Amino acid sequence: MIWWIIRSIFLVIKEKYIQVSKVKIVILDGYTLNPGDLNWDELRRLGDCEIHDRTPADQIIDRARDAEILLTNKTPLNRESIFALDKLKYIGVMATGYNIVDIQAAAERNIVVTNVPTYGTRSVAQMTLALILELTQHVGLHSQAVRRGEWVRSLDWSFWQKPLIELEGLTAGIIGLGRIGRATANLLHAFGMEIIAFDPSIVDENPDNIVIHELESVLKNSDFLCLHCPLTADTDQFINKKRLQQMKKESYLINTSRGQLINEQDLADALNAELIAGAALDVLSTEPPHPDNPLLGAKNCIITPHIAWATKAARKRLMGIVVKNVKSFINGACVNRVYLNK
Numbered sequence: 507m508i509w510w511i512i513r514s515i516f517l518v519i520k521e522k523y524i525q526v527s528k529v530k531i532v533i534l535d536g537y538t539l540n541p542g543d544l545n546w547d548e549l550r551r552l553g554d555c556e557i558h559d560r561t562p563a564d565q566i567i568d569r570a571r572d573a574e575i576l577l578t579n580k581t582p583l584n585r586e587s588i589f590a591l592d593k594l595k596y597i598g599v600m601a602t603g604y605n606i607v608d609i610q611a612a613a614e615r616n617i618v619v620t621n622v623p624t625y626g627t628r629s630v631a632q633m634t635l636a637l638i639l640e641l642t643q644h645v646g647l648h649s650q651a652v653r654r655g656e657w658v659r660s661l662d663w664s665f666w667q668k669p670l671i672e673l674e675g676l677t678a679g680i681i682g683l684g685r686i687g688r689a690t691a692n693l694l695h696a697f698g699m700e701i702i703a704f705d706p707s708i709v710d711e712n713p714d715n716i717v718i719h720e721l722e723s724v725l726k727n728s729d730f731l732c733l734h735c736p737l738t739a740d741t742d743q744f745i746n747k748k749r750l751q752q753m754k755k756e757s758y759l760i761n762t763s764r765g766q767l768i769n770e771q772d773l774a775d776a777l778n779a780e781l782i783a784g785a786a787l788d789v790l791s792t793e794p795p796h797p798d799n800p801l802l803g804a805k806n807c808i809i810t811p812h813i814a815w816a817t818k819a820a821r822k823r824l825m826g827i828v829v830k831n832v833k834s835f836i837n838g839a840c841v842n843r844v845y846l847n848k
Contacts, residue, residue, distance in 0.1 A: 529553030529836060530593070532573035534561040534581040539600055539821055548829045552836060567591065575832060578606065585611040596620075596835050600828050601815075603737070603764070604844050619844045620831045624685055626820035631689035633814035634762050637786035638678075638694070638730055640808055641758050642671035674698030679728025681744075682735030682763070683708060683716070690732055691716050702727060705735075725752040730760060737764040747772040750781060758784045762814045765789040774800035777807055788814045 530553060533546075537559035540546065549555055553575065561569055561581050567590045570576050574593050576583070579600040588594065588611040597607055599621040612619050640646060647667060651657070657665070678694045680687045680703040691701045695715040702717050704724045712718070725731065731753065735741050745759065746769040753759070759782060761768060770791055776782050784806035790799060793812055801807055815821075827842070834841045 529574055530572050531555045531575040531577065531832070532570050533557045533577045533600075534566065534569065535559065535579045536577075536600075538579055538816075539825060543818060544822060544825055546825075548826075549832065552829070552832055570594070575835070577828065577832075580606060582606040583612075584608050588612055588615060588617065596832070598828055598831050598835075599844070600824065605737070607844075609844060609846050613846045618835060618840055620835070620840070620842045621844050622824055622827045622831070623842055625823040625827055626815040626817070627685045627689050629817040629820040630686045630762050630814040631693055632817075633788060633810075634686075634690045634732055634734075634760055635693050637760050637762070637788065637808060637810070638673070638732075638758070641730075641760075641784055641786050642673060644668045644670070676700070676729040677702060677727055679703065679719075679724040679731045680716070681705075681721075681724065681731065681733050683713060684734060684736075686762075687732075687734035688713065688716075690734060694730075699730075722752060725749055726754070728757055729754065730758050733759075733761045733763045733767050735763060735767065737766050741767055743767070743769040745769065745773065747775070750776040753782050755781065756783050758782065758786065760786045762788045765791040765793065771800050774804040774807075777801075777804040780805070784808070786810075788812055 531549065533556070536546070536557045546555065546557060558569060563582070566581065566583070566587050570587070570591050572593060573591065575596045575598065576591070576594055577598045577600055583597060583606065585608045588608055594615070594617055597612060597617055597619045599607060599619065602621055602623055604619065604621045607619055609619060644667070651667060673694070674697060677700045678691070680691050680701065683703050683705040687703065687705070691703065691713070692715070695701055701715055702719045702724055704719055704721045708718055719727070733745070735744070744767045750772060759773070765787070768791070773785060777785060786808040787801065788810045789812050790801065790809070792799070795802065801809060831842050
């Protein structure tokens with residue numbers, strides 16, 4: 507009797523192990539998340555894992571043909587791809603935004619889609635602060651000047667090539683008071699800044715150190731306008747010619763959210779005409795940008811290559827949540843699922 511019980515337990519464990527080990531997992535574009543300083547070991551333990559650094563659009567179907575679980579960061583999965591992959595049961599987006607996946611097509615095929623809703627709050631807030639400090643202290647500019655020998659040749663013991671701006675007493679406007687918006691507000695408040703914000707979802711709440719304003723008031727009164735809102739039909743090209751004209755001539759625009767929030771031609775025109783003092787952008791509407799993107803040559807415009815999310819700490823958290831999402835799905839549960847009507 508005891509032998510039969512032990513044998514039964516062994517068979518159950520063995521069956522479960524074999525089942526998990528046979529799950530085919532394909533990663534379409536793992537390099538950005540893990541260029542080599544992390545590892546995929548936890549994910550490999552969940553099944554037969556095939557990892558590609560990058561996948562061109564014309565190779566998606568071929569590489570994912572046998573996948574039951576498909577992971578993607580920015581490689582798009584359209585209706586054609588989703589319906590061509592007969593074995594596919596699960597799509598895991600290794601990011602917060604999931605607009606790269608045709609959610610309607612996935613729902614029609616009863617394919618589970620998950621994302622990673624939060625992992626880089628502190629890192630993105632930190633990058634926002636870094637961009638503001640670069641706009642006001644011009645650290646890179648002056649470091650390059652020193653390397654060119656300008657300090658060696660200087661007649662004075664100190665020099666600066668652009669005005670230096672102290673943040674204390676200035677006003678930061680936050681558009682979108684989610685986790686990142688609030689984390690950014692806290693950092694800027696620590697520098698002695700006044701914080702005003704607009705978020706249509708906040709009605710009666712009074713966040714610490716933040717004063718809620720109407721949108722027009724935030725645009726009009728901010729010395730630094732920080733975008734931390736999601737990309738929706740209402741926020742697409744939210745910052746345009748009309749709203750740029752409402753900003754102060756001395757104000758700066760900072761975007762670490764989504765490039766499509768800004769009409770890029772309108773912003774370039776405003777910068778070149780000195781309607782606002784400058785901009786610092788970690789995101790653009792198309793990434794990598796086209797060579798003719800008007801912001802690449804605009805005056806007083808700092809652009810970084812979408813790196814706010816990319817600290818090692820944030821990427822490690824992201825990978826951990828990706829593994830958790832996959833493991834939950836394999837075990838018959840589902841966390842961080844994206845729904846069609848969400």
